[in-house]
Amino acid sequence: MIRHAGTRTLEVLDLRARCPTSGDELYFRPYPPEGDPGRFGKCQYVPQFVFRDIVDAAVAVGWKPEEVLSSIIELADNYALMLTENAKLGQIMAALKSGY
Numbered sequence: 001m002i003r004h005a006g007t008r009t010l011e012v013l014d015l016r017a018r019c020p021t022s023g024d025e026l027y028f029r030p031y032p033p034e035g036d037p038g039r040f041g042k043c044q045y046v047p048q049f050v051f052r053d054i055v056d057a058a059v060a061v062g063w064k065p066e067e068v069l070s071s072i073i074e075l076a077d078n079y080a081l082m083l084t085e086n087a088k089l090g091q092i093m094a095a096l097k098s099g100y
Helices: 039-060 065-098
Strands: 016-018 025-027
Touching: 039 065
Parallel strands: none
Antiparallel strands: 016 025
């Protein structure tokens, strides 16, 4: 769980969210197989609620929506760069272990 300056606790680690329409608790698990044309859209479904909660919580304590969104974009970009670099490092480590 992640606590922030607001009064709510977001259950981000297991990506559970409550549907604002039905109130049902939603779990985020990939169910379309890789290559399915609807997979990308389905991947956005539950995180969109968590995303909105994060933005709303930050705005509620005084941040401007534009600041929050810019920060989230920067965090996502940095995370993507980290994943790329970790993959490259994994390849280098595997090559070193195998003796090239």
